[in-house]
Amino acid sequence: DVQMTQSPSSVSAYVGDRVTITCRAGRGISTYLAWYQQKPGKAPKLLISGASSLQSGVPSRFSGSGSGTDFTLTISSLQPEDFATYYCHQAKSSPPTFGGGTKVEIK
Amino acid sequence: EVQLVESGGGLVQPGGSLRLSCAASGFTVSGSYMSWVRQPPGKGLEWLSVIYGGSYIDSADPVKGRFTISRDDSKNTLYLQMSGLRAEDTAVYYCVRDFNDYYFGYWGQGTLVTVSS
Numbered sequence: 001d002v003q004m005t006q007s008p009s010s011v012s013a014y015v016g017d018r019v020t021i022t023c024r025a026g027r028g029i030s031t032y033l034a035w036y037q038q039k040p041g042k043a044p045k046l047l048i049s050g051a052s053s054l055q056s057g058v059p060s061r062f063s064g065s066g067s068g069t070d071f072t073l074t075i076s077s078l079q080p081e082d083f084a085t086y087y088c089h090q091a092k093s094s095p096p097t098f099g100g101g102t103k104v105e106i107k
Numbered sequence: 108e109v110q111l112v113e114s115g116g117g118l119v120q121p122g123g124s125l126r127l128s129c130a131a132s133g134f135t136v137s138g139s140y141m142s143w144v145r146q147p148p149g150k151g152l153e154w155l156s157v158i159y160g161g162s163y164i165d166s167a168d169p170v171k172g173r174f175t176i177s178r179d180d181s182k183n184t185l186y187l188q189m190s191g192l193r194a195e196d197t198a199v200y201y202c203v204r205d206f207n208d209y210y211f212g213y214w215g216q217g218t219l220v221t222v223s224s
Contacts, residue, residue: 034210036152043201043214044152050207087152091209095167096142098152 002026002090006099012107019075021102023088028068032092035064035073038101039084047086048073078104109133109213111202116218123192123222129185129202129215137180140205143187145198146217153198156187192222 003026013019023033031051036044046055048064051071061076075082083106088099115127127143143155156166156176164176175188185202199217206212 032209036211043217044211045214046206046210046212049210049212055206055212089152089211094165096154096211098154101151 001095002029002093002097004088004090004097004099006086006088006102008102009100010103010105012105013078014107015078015080017078017107019078019082019104021073021086021088021104023066023071023073023099025069025071025090025092029090029092031067032090033064033066033071034089034091035062036087036089037082037084038087044087075104080106109204111204111213111215113200113202113215113218116200116220118221118223119192120224121193121222124188124190125192125220127187127189127200127202127218127220129187131183131185131202131204134204135180136178136183136185136204140208141176141178141185142203142205142211143174143176143185144201144203144211144214145196146201147195147198150198155200158185189220192220194222196220197222 005024033051035048038044052064063074085101085103087101110132112130119125140159142157158176173191177186201217202215203211204213
């Protein structure tokens with residue numbers, strides 16, 4: 001199985017801050033990586049696929065980058081509605097695996 | 108509009124069985140990669156099983172031999188038959204449709220399964 005390691009596990013930030021979350025794959029996965037946002041009590045929502053392709057309707061302050069083993073999700077200017085938990089997911093090989101999550105909290 | 112509505116969760120004793128259902132609308136389950144993903148309370152996401160086309164099925168090792176994914180194309184519904192349930196199977200179970208084959212693009216609201224005596 002491909003291990004996905006996210007960091008940090010939590011981050012406290014102010015509205016307007018730039019936030020970066022990293023995800024490292026245990027072996028190369030090309031760009032078969034997605035990012036999801038999950039708010040309490042809700043299902044995850046796909047934000048980014050193919051490492052950097054923003055889903056329709058997702059604000060442009062979200063961006064993704066990386067290939068191979070190292071990936072980042074960046075929120076350029078944190079908004080109140082962005083406080084949530086974010087997960088990465090590798091889709092290169094079975095079984096699909098997720099990172100442990102990063103909780104973005106209000107400072 | 109794609110919609111997925113899970114049902115069938117609840118409280119079950121260790122060793123018991125349960126069948127989850129996921130009624131789909133806005134697309135056909137037979138033409139999509141359909142998966143089950145679960146999330147234990149306060150924890151992360153775990154993929155369980157996928158079904159696609161006429162015969163492709165794959166499952167995660169922790170549930171192989173205990174959980175069986177299936178679908179009824181006439182009802183446009185996905186199922187997860189779970190047996191030999193353990194306390195560690197307690198989780199919210201999500202039905203998920205793919206986006207571009209590889210990603211988890213559309214999620215149901217989830218159904219809670221609690222395994223406890």
